[in-house]
Amino acid sequence: MQIRILGCSGGIGPGLRTTSLLVDGHLLIDAGTGVGDLDARALAAIRTVMLTHSHLDHVCGLAFMADNLFGEIDHPLQVHAIPETLSVLREHIFNWKVWPDFTALPSPEQPLLVFNPLAAGQSLTIDDLTLTPFRVCHTVPAIGYAVATDAGLFAFSGDTCAGDTLWNALNALPRLDHLMIEVAFPNRDGELAELARHFTPAVLGAELARLRHRPMLHLTHAKPGAEARIADECAAALSGWRYRHLKTGDSITL
Ligand SMILES: [Zn+2]
């Protein structure tokens, strides 16, 4: 399995793209601004989109993808998300006001987008990948994904904060080789991080003590401009862990 990081920043800026991971060229986890860098052929190769939650930095690319793919593909794009996320997409984005309803275009019988509700804990097999969504704690209903292959197990937390939900889910996995996890705010913005339900390096470092696995950590979602401070603080908070700060263009192979 090869995971290409199309974007993993907590915002926009030169060279920065928001969360979107392309798995083996055909499966997209989150549809942030990173999908905007794919050419027509790469976009048309995507058959499945798995979303973590309804926040704009994780779904905005879906609207533009649908528009670009209209009339270009002969199969619907299968979008998987928890029911709460799908309701927000229906009500607030694909509502004919913000964007056309591509779940009814070109026709309700053969639409471009098909929305599939996911249940946490219920695994889904797509080609040789098994994806298991798990609940995490955020300001809106949100999930992360565990992706299993013969070569090992990768998990992506999505946007999350401290709490039992995340660690119980990760500790229940049989193994964990790579963990992509967010650390959005520097320590000085601890209060804001708590309100926005994101991690700071100090909180992540303390919370990781609850994880029974020792995966390689891939850190994401830094707020633009805070990257260097977060990196310094991670050096102190994550000593003993193997980790790296992910950026657009990186990949994870297992
Ligand atoms: Zn979010």
Ligand SMILES: [Zn+2]
């Ligand atoms: Zn986010």
